[in-house]
Amino acid sequence: MVENRAAAVSLGRGFWTVTAVLAVLSVIGIYFCYAEPIDLIMPAVGAQPGEQVDTLLRFMMASGTALFIYVAGYLIYFSIVFRAKATDGPDAVGIQIHDHNVLEFWWTLIPTLFVVLLSILSVKIWYQIQVAQPANGLVVESLGHQWYFTFRYPQVNGEVTGEMHLPINQPVVLNTTSSDVIHSFWVPAFRLKADMIPGLINTIRFTPTVIGRYPIICTEFCGTDHGMMNAQVPGENGKANPGAEYVVVDSPADFQKWYHAVQLKNANASNALPSTSGTISLAGGDAAAGQALFQQKCSACHAIGPFSQRIVGPGLKGVLDDPTHPKLVDGDAATPADVATILQKGFTGDLGHMPDATQNGLSDKDIANLVAYLASLK
Amino acid sequence: MSATAVHAGGIADHIHAEPQGFVRRYIFSIDHKIIGIQYLITGFVFLILAGMLAEVIRTQLLHANGGFVSPDVYNEVYSMHGSSMVWLVIIPLITGGFGNVIMPLQIGARDVAFPWLNMLSFWIFPVAGLMLFSSFLIGAPVAGWTEYPPMSLQAGPGTSMWAAAIFLVGVSSTLTGINFVVTMFQMRAPGMTFTRMPLFCWAQLATAPLLMIATTALAAALAALFMERQFGVPFYDPTKGGSPVMWQHMFWFYSHPAVYIMVLPAFGMISEILPVFARKPIFGYKMIAFSSMSIALLGFMVWAHHMFTSGLAPFLQLPFMILTFTIAIPTGVKIFSWTATLWGGKIHFTTSMLFAVGFVGLFALGGITGIFLAAVPFDFHVHGTYFVIAHFHYVLVGGSLMGVFAGTYFWFPKMTGRLMNETLGKWHFWIFMLGFNGTFLPQHWLGMLGMPRRVPEYDPQFTFWNDFSSISSYVMTFAILLFFINVLWSIRNGKKSGPNPWGGRTLEWQIPSPPHYYNFKHIPTVYGLPYDFGQPLPYRGLEEELTDSPVHVGAH
Numbered sequence: 001m002v003e004n005r006a007a008a009v010s011l012g013r014g015f016w017t018v019t020a021v022l023a024v025l026s027v028i029g030i031y032f033c034y035a036e037p038i039d040l041i042m043p044a045v046g047a048q049p050g051e052q053v054d055t056l057l058r059f060m061m062a063s064g065t066a067l068f069i070y071v072a073g074y075l076i077y078f079s080i081v082f083r084a085k086a087t088d089g090p091d092a093v094g095i096q097i098h099d100h101n102v103l104e105f106w107w108t109l110i111p112t113l114f115v116v117l118l119s120i121l122s123v124k125i126w127y128q129i130q131v132a133q134p135a136n137g138l139v140v141e142s143l144g145h146q147w148y149f150t151f152r153y154p155q156v157n158g159e160v161t162g163e164m165h166l167p168i169n170q171p172v173v174l175n176t177t178s179s180d181v182i183h184s185f186w187v188p189a190f191r192l193k194a195d196m197i198p199g200l201i202n203t204i205r206f207t208p209t210v211i212g213r214y215p216i217i218c219t220e221f222c223g224t225d226h227g228m229m230n231a232q233v234p235g236e237n238g239k240a241n242p243g244a245e246y247v248v249v250d251s252p253a254d255f256q257k258w259y260h261a262v263q264l265k266n267a268n269a270s271n272a273l274p275s276t277s278g279t280i281s282l283a284g285g286d287a288a289a290g291q292a293l294f295q296q297k298c299s300a301c302h303a304i305g306p307f308s309q310r311i312v313g314p315g316l317k318g319v320l321d322d323p324t325h326p327k328l329v330d331g332d333a334a335t336p337a338d339v340a341t342i343l344q345k346g347f348t349g350d351l352g353h354m355p356d357a358t359q360n361g362l363s364d365k366d367i368a369n370l371v372a373y374l375a376s377l378k
Numbered sequence: 379m380s381a382t383a384v385h386a387g388g389i390a391d392h393i394h395a396e397p398q399g400f401v402r403r404y405i406f407s408i409d410h411k412i413i414g415i416q417y418l419i420t421g422f423v424f425l426i427l428a429g430m431l432a433e434v435i436r437t438q439l440l441h442a443n444g445g446f447v448s449p450d451v452y453n454e455v456y457s458m459h460g461s462s463m464v465w466l467v468i469i470p471l472i473t474g475g476f477g478n479v480i481m482p483l484q485i486g487a488r489d490v491a492f493p494w495l496n497m498l499s500f501w502i503f504p505v506a507g508l509m510l511f512s513s514f515l516i517g518a519p520v521a522g523w524t525e526y527p528p529m530s531l532q533a534g535p536g537t538s539m540w541a542a543a544i545f546l547v548g549v550s551s552t553l554t555g556i557n558f559v560v561t562m563f564q565m566r567a568p569g570m571t572f573t574r575m576p577l578f579c580w581a582q583l584a585t586a587p588l589l590m591i592a593t594t595a596l597a598a599a600l601a602a603l604f605m606e607r608q609f610g611v612p613f614y615d616p617t618k619g620g621s622p623v624m625w626q627h628m629f630w631f632y633s634h635p636a637v638y639i640m641v642l643p644a645f646g647m648i649s650e651i652l653p654v655f656a657r658k659p660i661f662g663y664k665m666i667a668f669s670s671m672s673i674a675l676l677g678f679m680v681w682a683h684h685m686f687t688s689g690l691a692p693f694l695q696l697p698f699m700i701l702t703f704t705i706a707i708p709t710g711v712k713i714f715s716w717t718a719t720l721w722g723g724k725i726h727f728t729t730s731m732l733f734a735v736g737f738v739g740l741f742a743l744g745g746i747t748g749i750f751l752a753a754v755p756f757d758f759h760v761h762g763t764y765f766v767i768a769h770f771h772y773v774l775v776g777g778s779l780m781g782v783f784a785g786t787y788f789w790f791p792k793m794t795g796r797l798m799n800e801t802l803g804k805w806h807f808w809i810f811m812l813g814f815n816g817t818f819l820p821q822h823w824l825g826m827l828g829m830p831r832r833v834p835e836y837d838p839q840f841t842f843w844n845d846f847s848s849i850s851s852y853v854m855t856f857a858i859l860l861f862f863i864n865v866l867w868s869i870r871n872g873k874k875s876g877p878n879p880w881g882g883r884t885l886e887w888q889i890p891s892p893p894h895y896y897n898f899k900h901i902p903t904v905y906g907l908p909y910d911f912g913q914p915l916p917y918r919g920l921e922e923e924l925t926d927s928p929v930h931v932g933a934h
Contacts, residue, residue, distance in 0.1 A: 041826050067742070068746060071714075071742045082723045097661070098909075099664070099665070115703045119699070129755055180532075182529065194689075198528060199616030200623065202688075221832040223532065225449065226449075227449060233835050233837060
């Protein structure tokens with residue numbers, strides 16, 4: 001026992017040297033956590049309060065690195081120095097020490113102080129993100145669907161898809177929700193995420209600070225094509241991902257231009273929620289309104305020409321009358337009801353995929369107008 | 379001498395005759411040791427199955443556009459991987475398995491309090507496991523092990539099967555929790571006060587209430603999900619007035635404590651293994667015991683840190699964040715105490731010790747990234763990404779599974795009377811460390827840079843680190859294969875171990891390996907902690923254990 005006590009006084013061969021080495025390593029580690037460019041591990045920041053999040057990350061990485069260096073360092077050092085030697089008998093035992101109140105006091109107090117410090121810093125940054133955002137801002141809505149996002153703007157009819165434009169340096173209030181299952185709206189460059197939950201509106205607020213095009217990524221599993229709700233993922237067979245959607249941060253002038261263009265394009269779109277089930281009444285379809293809508297919503301993919309004249313989908317002239325026009329839904333000649341069904345529910349066939357009414361932002365009335373217009377083309 | 383010692387709880391002691399038939403001895407056994415081994419075997423079989431599913435995931439992710447399996451199959455595969463690793467592998471191995479074999483021996487009991495209940499607990503588990511895996515036949519669940527509605531309401535019929543199977547596993551867990559609590563309160567040997575109880579038993583004592591209380595919340599959530607799916611009773615569907623967020627609250631009210639169910643017993647194993655091979659007392663016994671209990675208690679108060687992006691009222695995020703940070707304190711105390719236990723030791727690096735020391739390092743890393751995730755502002759960025767995957771694999775593989783390996787090498791001789799092969803064991807350890815870190819370390823930065831979890835295809839710029847991760851996972855799988863080869867080889871060919879190959883001082887090492895049906899010829903009396911190496915053992919009444927003296931099978 002006397003021998004053990006004597007040994008207990010000395011901390012062991014090289015203890016202080018190792019402690020000093022670990023201190024140096026920790027300082028280097030901490031320095032690296034603060035000096036390294038953040039884009040080694042995070043996408044470049046595109047909005048406030050993204051930088052505050054990085055500040056918190058650097059603080060946690062620095063303290064975590066120091067802690068890990070000490071724990072791992074002592075584990076390895078003790079493992080080497082205190083190995084049983086060949087000269088030790090089978091009954092050799094280690095120093096019979098049970099505890100050390102001063103040591104335990106400090107290694108309880110220091111983590112406690114760290115937790116207090118981290119709490120203060122986190123609450124401060126939480127306050128920046130959740131509370132201290134400007135009260136006024138551009139209010140934008142985003143809806144998650146299986147498997148795409150749509151966006152709504154004040155004084156823009158209907159929904160916008162593909163790109164959500166935002167002006168630089170203007171605070172944004174983004175309200176999110178979902179039309180089916182839970183999705184999550186994540187822009188890594190903004191360091192922000194909101195789960196899109198059906199029946200709930202989940203709001204995030206930020207201010208874009210860098211002009212650019214930022215991919216939107218869904219981070220809550222939402223079914224078969226969840227993985228495709230990510231603008232960074234290419235489409236099948238190396239083609240572009242048709243579901244790729246971006247937040248585009250513009251200069252104020254570019255934003256105004258885009259905003260007016262969208263207002264015009266969607267001027268005739270309906271704000272009524274589209275119905276994706278049930279039968280659409282075609283009575284009272286207005287061919288003139290349908291023609292205007294066709295120019296805005298359909299002409300990007302469909303020509304007014306013979307069936308063989310493809311842009312993306314087939315030409316639609318005479319779709320209801322031309323006997324050579326392929327029979328559409330059920331093998332019989334197309335009827336107005338067939339065309340309305342395709343407009344309502346979308347269609348996937350040999351020629352590719354036609355989005356449904358939700359995705360195209362078409363109300364029942366819009367569909368009736370479009371059918372009336374298509375029927376008028378002889 | 380007649381066997382009439384009285385337990386701490388005042389239960390008269392007697393020895394039952396050992397059942398003789400094969401079925402009663404090894405199949406429908408009520409012996410805690412056999413039941414524990416049944417749990418271990420079943421859990422390891424499911425580990426192989428769930429591990430194969432993991433390799434399907436990693437093989438799919440070798441290419442940015444996937445292509446190994448279809449997205450729908452991929453979704454089934456990762457959902458089943460998660461569900462079975464949690465409910466059919468880690469929880470049964472670490473509570474039902476090691477808890478059953480070791481805990482009653484360590485407190486000087488002849489069995490658990492309710493042996494028949496124990497048999498029921500076990501037999502529910504393989505049945506539920508088969509049910510879970512058979513859901514592949516009818517369209518397995520796709521929405522991950524968390525099965526958030528409304529996604530889980532849309533998915534195929536296998537999801538109802540999943541809910542029923544997990545419900546059954548939950549029943550089994552709850553019964554085991556009750557059994558263990560009563561056993562530890564009522565059946566400790568005379569003199570074994572709570573402050574003399576081995577730390578593995580303390581860890582089980584912290585875990586058992588979690589099994590009992592938290593699992594009931596999960597059972598309620600699962601019953602509601604099942605009723606909604608099968609009978610249209612609206613609990614979660616928002617279009618019928620339900621709340622999908624309610625599921626998340628109830629699920630995490632169970633599943634956060636479940637994280638501690640999976641790791642506290644591993645803490646306990648490490649606290650037993652380190653002192654034995656360092657030949658010195660565990661450092662800070664009381665603090666380690668106390669920290670287990672405080673982690674269990676705090677574990678009930680932090681569930682909503684999984685839901686920071688789910689539209690929780692912002693002010694509610696703060697208490698959950700700060701309480702989660704607080705868990706770092708008792709966890710830190712444990713890590714420091716284990717490290718200090720090595721100091722001044724005479725350390726023998728057996729395979730078990732290697733895994734125990736490796737556990738401390740890897741768990742420290744998993745704990746640190748846990749603090750990262752608890753910080754609300756940073757969680758907004760990494761929630762639902764591979765950073766989360768990396769974090770919990772460091773805790774559950776680097777922590778719990780490493781604990782299972784350490785415990786298996788340590789207690790295998792007690793269960794079988796034979797040692798495992800040390801050379802193969804050391805290969806297992808080093809290859810496993812290499813493969814494990816190679817698999818999961820890169821996933822931290824994959825997540826931070828923008829790779830979401832649960833995707834069958836991903837941004838092509840991440841191909842390199844995904845390939846790195848996948849190839850490392852094959853290395854890890856190879857290491858686990860070595861482990862199973864070692865187990866199978868050692869059962870027949872391992873060196874005879876004798877009762878106490880490691881010089882352990884807890885009660886299980888003072889009796890033959892494998893122990894007799896009745897464990898102890900006479901219930902010992904305990905006079906102190908089991909960690910004073912070099913001192914006489916703090917037990918009396920064990921003199922006849924290793925002799926051929928006759929056993930008195932007592933009538934009442």
